[in-house]
Each structure stands twice: as structure tokens, then as C-alpha cells.
Amino acid sequence: MNIAIPHRPDTHAETRLAQLAAQARSDLAMLDYATRPWVLPRQWNGQTIPDVVIIGAGQSGLVLGHTLKRRGVGNILLLDRNPEGYEGVWETYARNYEIRSPKTITGADLGIPSLSIQSWFVARHGQEAWDAIDRVPRVDWMNYLRWYRDIADLPIRNGVNVVDVDYDADGVTLSLDTGETIRTRYVVFATGMEGGGDWIVPDPIRNALPDHMYNHSCEVYDSDRLRGKDVGILGAGASAFDSSVAALESGARRVDTFMRRTQIGLLDLVREFETGGYLNHSHELSDETKWELGTFLTGLSQAPAEHHFNKALSFSNFKFWNGAPWDKVAYDDGKAVVTTPRGVFKLDHVIAATGVTVDLSIRPELRRLAGDALLWRDRFTPPDGDMSAGRLKLPYLDRDYRLQQRVPGAAPGIERLFIFNALATLSMGGLSAVSISGHRFGVPRIASGLTRALFLDQEDQLIPTLREFDTPSIQLTPYARAMLGMDD
Known part of the structure; x- marks a missing residue:
């Protein structure tokens, strides 16, 4: 068992981290094909509104925001209630020495080695220190996320709480505890384990x-x-x-x-689920299997x-x-x-x-949708017929993590809300929302859901936009213009 190891003071660590940051930015630039902005702006009361607001700028929100940016959706905003650098659990209430995932975990890196936790840790502490650990110390993980935030360079507002989420067919309106409102096209709840209720x-x-x-x-x-x-x-x-x-x-x-x-x-069954099959496809399991899996995990x-x-x-x-x-x-x-x-x-x-209780009505930002969203109890009857199980209060999401209307036509706009927190666990088959191990597969899927929605929103503008395109790919010389009869 490898646990805490002493890290000797290293006067060269900051230099190595700066060099790694430069390498990561260079790698991102090298892979910038199809990353330029493509979403046509939308106006509200004369102002351009964000295309996506992500509530929560911890690890899930950061990785999703960076993924959207890399897909050409840069007009986004992340909101977090904690001060800058203290998003998430790692230096607020978490008390574990190490994170629970193995050190080989990937996902935040977007497939770019220079963005990985291993590259950061080796730059910070050295290869020998990396070889000596099985899991990343919690404080190091938080410092990695701070470094990652700087590389991702996302628009983030800290120290604000969302107290109400209203929606209609054209967009979503967020009310903040500052008295402000923010209009956006789509919203993602990336609010962690307690994001669907509260600790009990x-x-x-x-x-x-x-x-x-x-x-x-x-x-x-x-x-x-x-x-x-x-x-x-x-x-x-x-x-x-x-x-x-x-x-x-x-x-x-x-x-x-x-x-x-x-x-x-004594079983850490989560590690058994960390396979490309389960993490990539668990959301496609039947409702019956998802329910049985949830029952099994609840009883374990x-x-x-x-x-x-x-x-x-x-x-x-x-x-x-x-x-x-x-x-x-x-x-x-x-x-x-x-x-x-x-x-x-x-x-x-x-x-x-x-643990945590699931109750949408006790969270201010979820109260409005608590009565409008399709829940598991609306679509599924447990094999034993007992409709009292708490899991039935979880929202019944589509494959893109999106809420659905309980009564068709009664809550237009609720499909503009995406759930990337613990409320998604049953619909997604377990791990692909809140676990670090789910990021590699879950983040690309929810990002695809958002970009698909944004792209199809502007389908009617596709041809008119192409017709307005008038930038020639060849700059004609006077001779070429004369040869082509374009001087008249």
C-alpha cells in the first residue's frame, strides 16, 4: 500500500510547471482545427446572451466548459458559489488524504497528455514521487484543478448563488442572490453530490x-x-x-x-465499473437493469x-x-x-x-422544475410494485442528460436544462455524472447534446448564412482579373 510520501522542497517546481503550461497551450493550439466559434449569437433585450451557463465551476463544470470551448462554443459562463480556487469539495469539506480514484484516471486532459494529472504531478513533485503513489493526494488534486482552470481560460464568476431557474420555449432566466438576472439559451447543473437535495x-x-x-x-x-x-x-x-x-x-x-x-x-465495486464498456454505454441499459443496478449498489x-x-x-x-x-x-x-x-x-x-437526500423542492434553483420534470416514478414501476423508493424521485433524463417534460406541452423550455450532477446517476447507469472516472465518457456526451441543440437551433439560418458568405479563397491579380473578364 502506498500512502503519504514526503515531497522535498523543490525550487525548480514552479519553473517546470510554467514550462508544462506553455507546452499545454502549444498542444491546444496545435489541435485547434474546428475549434473556432460557430454559434450565431442570440439577443435578449438588446444584449447578446450566453449560449450555455454552467452552474458549478468544480471539476465537472471546468472540464465541460473546456470541452465546449474546444468545440467552438466559447460564449459560455460558469457560476460558482465558492471563492476562486475553492470550487468543489477538495479544500472545503473533504477530509480524505487522497482522492479515491486511481492516479491513472483521465478525462480532464481531453486526450492531451500535457494536460493530464500525471504531467502536472511530475512537474510539481518529480517522477519518483509519482511512481511512489497509488492515488493523488487531495490537496494536489485541487492544485491541479487550479492550474487547469488557468489553462482552460474560461469565463467564471465566483461568489454567486443561483436562487431561481425559470424557463420558456426561447431560453432560461437565472436569478442570482445578488439581485441580478442572467438570460441564457441552455443551462447545465454541475453541482455535485448534493446538487439534487442536501446532506441529511x-x-x-x-x-x-x-x-x-x-x-x-x-x-x-x-x-x-x-x-x-x-x-x-x-x-x-x-x-x-x-x-x-x-x-x-x-x-x-x-x-x-x-x-x-x-x-x-470491504468491496470497492466502483473500480470494477471503470471499463470502456460500462462508462461509455451504461446510459443505454434498460430501465429494469438500471433499477436493479441501483438496488444492488444501494444495498452494498x-x-x-x-x-x-x-x-x-x-x-x-x-x-x-x-x-x-x-x-x-x-x-x-x-x-x-x-x-x-x-x-x-x-x-x-x-x-x-x-449521506444525501434527494428532494428537488428544497433547493431554490430546482423548486420550479420539481413539478414540471419527468421523474422515474412517472415512467417506471419497480418489480416489487413499491413506489415509495427514494430513487423514484430522480429525474428521468434523456441520453444527453437533458430534463424532459412530465406532461408534454405543459413546461416548454425544461429541455433546455441539463443535469450533470448526482441527479443523473439512475438515468445514466451510475458513474457518468459525478465520478471523476465518468468524465472521459460523460463529458463528451453531454457536450454533444449541447452542441447538437445549438446547431439545430440555427438550422433555418444555415443556408441564408452560406449565401451571405463572400470572402474569396483566391486573391486575384490584375492579370487574373483581366483573363477572367472581371475588369468591366
């Missing part, structure tokens, strides 16, 4: 404890607050162990991690990251309790009192590593 803290915790005594594992909070405290963590997945290690390294007196199941999951306890699993176990003040659901949570004399089949625990702080 179970009711027994929320109802019993004061707010200051608990956090969700995917919240931004200062782990140093846990110094000297007895901490209880509910859950046994990757984020549970990430939170356990963060608390232990911050000086928690004791950390107890609890899981309902009797056996911890995903293995925690190996480095944090072993790191947690290395602390003498860490204890893992399996077969220990929280039957009761109470608040007594400043303590969280948790009753489980394996005992009663008094805790100073609780962390819920309990």
Missing part, C-alpha cells in the same frame, strides 16, 4: 441535540473544535472514516464510529478509503462498533446520550456521516 442529518439527532453539538460529515467545520472531546460518528462509509481521522488528528479524546450493519463493506456498503481506514485503526483511542444502530438519542447535562444494542455512550459531539 437523521431526525433523532436533529430533534434531540442542540445545533452546536452535531455536524454532517460533509459540512464545512473546524475539526480543531473536537480537541479533548468524546466524538461519536454515525456511519461506516468513506466520509465516516475521513471524519474519524480528522477528529483523531485534531486531538479528540476518543472517537467511536458506529454502523447499523453487522459487517463493514461501499468500502472506506484504505488509507483512512488503517489510519483510524492505528489510534488507540478509536473504536469501531458494528451492529450498533442508534436506537435512541437524548441530550442530558451537556452530553449526547446515544443508546445502541452494544451499549449506551455519552458523547460531547456527534458527526452524521449519513
Whole structure:
């Protein structure tokens, strides 16, 4: 197992990174065939509007925006609620040392080696450091994305939230928390795992404890607050162990991690799906197979990251309790009192590593479409006939990640909205929206959906535009003009 390795200070790293950036720009220029702008501009209230707005400028939004630019769609805008350089999870609430994907992951590079994570890492840390790791450290991944953003050179606005999305047959209107509105032709939601709802803290915790005594594992909070405290963590997945290690390294007196199941999951099934067959074609599976696959994955306890699993176990003040659901949570004399089949625990702080809920209505930017979009429950009845499963609330997307109308003709313009976050998982067969491993195949497909829509939008202008073309490919000399009888 290869885990953390020391990176010696390297005074030449910045020079090598600058040279790599120059190489990447040169490679992009060398491959610029068919990248010039071709989309005819659209006006709204006398102003040219963006052709595509991408909500979210983390890794998915960046790679999609760059792909569109490379396909000649440069009139785009990316919006992100976080400050510049802190888009996504990597330096906000993620606490894992390494990203979970193998270091050989590709996709953001668009097939150009100089844009790859390997090229960046070697330039930053050296070939020996690259050879020594199995996965890229989280902070390095974020620094790579910052470097990538500079190379991609996309129009990005940080520090803004989209609070409403309205749509009609001619376009989409976004309302921002700044009071501004932005009119655009198409919108992509690239808002990550929580993009279709919110991280969920179970009711027994929320109802019993004061707010200051608990956090969700995917919240931004200062782990140093846990110094000297007895901490209880509910859950046994990757984020549970990430939170356990963060608390232990911050000086928690004791950390107890609890899981309902009797056996911890040790399988990393996601890696088994990382094949050209599955990643490229999972969206074409039948609804029945997609549903069965979703049922299987829901019932499978995903293995925690190996480095944090072993790191947690290395602390003498860490204890893992399996077969220990929280039957009761109470608040007594400043303590969280948790009753489980394996005992009663008094805790100073609780962390819920309990995943995300799907509920379009609780996200301001999705509320309007929650009643208009075709959902899985509108098209599919589970084999057991149980229509209460939460996955039925997911939108039923077309093959291009696009929303569809629940009632034909009742919500014109909803097909202008593309979903490239966790809401796409069921329709796309699993990984091709939120996983880094899905970018190589998912990004080109959603980009093709957008460029197809933009191109067909201007079909009626194709011939008139060609008729107006009057730039000759040959500059005639006076002699040639005379020979051709063009002097009259």
C-alpha cells in the first residue's frame, strides 16, 4: 500500500510547471482545427446572451466548459458559489488524504497528455514521487484543478448563488442572490453530490441535540473544535472514516464510529465499473437493469478509503462498533446520550456521516422544475410494485442528460436544462455524472447534446448564412482579373 510520501522542497517546481503550461497551450493550439466559434449569437433585450451557463465551476463544470470551448462554443459562463480556487469539495469539506480514484484516471486532459494529472504531478513533485503513489493526494488534486482552470481560460464568476431557474420555449432566466438576472439559451447543473437535495442529518439527532453539538460529515467545520472531546460518528462509509481521522488528528479524546450493519463493506465495486464498456454505454441499459443496478449498489456498503481506514485503526483511542444502530438519542447535562444494542455512550459531539437526500423542492434553483420534470416514478414501476423508493424521485433524463417534460406541452423550455450532477446517476447507469472516472465518457456526451441543440437551433439560418458568405479563397491579380473578364 502506498500512502503519504514526503515531497522535498523543490525550487525548480514552479519553473517546470510554467514550462508544462506553455507546452499545454502549444498542444491546444496545435489541435485547434474546428475549434473556432460557430454559434450565431442570440439577443435578449438588446444584449447578446450566453449560449450555455454552467452552474458549478468544480471539476465537472471546468472540464465541460473546456470541452465546449474546444468545440467552438466559447460564449459560455460558469457560476460558482465558492471563492476562486475553492470550487468543489477538495479544500472545503473533504477530509480524505487522497482522492479515491486511481492516479491513472483521465478525462480532464481531453486526450492531451500535457494536460493530464500525471504531467502536472511530475512537474510539481518529480517522477519518483509519482511512481511512489497509488492515488493523488487531495490537496494536489485541487492544485491541479487550479492550474487547469488557468489553462482552460474560461469565463467564471465566483461568489454567486443561483436562487431561481425559470424557463420558456426561447431560453432560461437565472436569478442570482445578488439581485441580478442572467438570460441564457441552455443551462447545465454541475453541482455535485448534493446538487439534487442536501446532506441529511437523521431526525433523532436533529430533534434531540442542540445545533452546536452535531455536524454532517460533509459540512464545512473546524475539526480543531473536537480537541479533548468524546466524538461519536454515525456511519461506516468513506466520509465516516475521513471524519474519524480528522477528529483523531485534531486531538479528540476518543472517537467511536458506529454502523447499523453487522459487517463493514470491504468491496470497492466502483473500480470494477471503470471499463470502456460500462462508462461509455451504461446510459443505454434498460430501465429494469438500471433499477436493479441501483438496488444492488444501494444495498452494498461501499468500502472506506484504505488509507483512512488503517489510519483510524492505528489510534488507540478509536473504536469501531458494528451492529450498533442508534436506537435512541437524548441530550442530558451537556452530553449526547446515544443508546445502541452494544451499549449506551455519552458523547460531547456527534458527526452524521449519513449521506444525501434527494428532494428537488428544497433547493431554490430546482423548486420550479420539481413539478414540471419527468421523474422515474412517472415512467417506471419497480418489480416489487413499491413506489415509495427514494430513487423514484430522480429525474428521468434523456441520453444527453437533458430534463424532459412530465406532461408534454405543459413546461416548454425544461429541455433546455441539463443535469450533470448526482441527479443523473439512475438515468445514466451510475458513474457518468459525478465520478471523476465518468468524465472521459460523460463529458463528451453531454457536450454533444449541447452542441447538437445549438446547431439545430440555427438550422433555418444555415443556408441564408452560406449565401451571405463572400470572402474569396483566391486573391486575384490584375492579370487574373483581366483573363477572367472581371475588369468591366
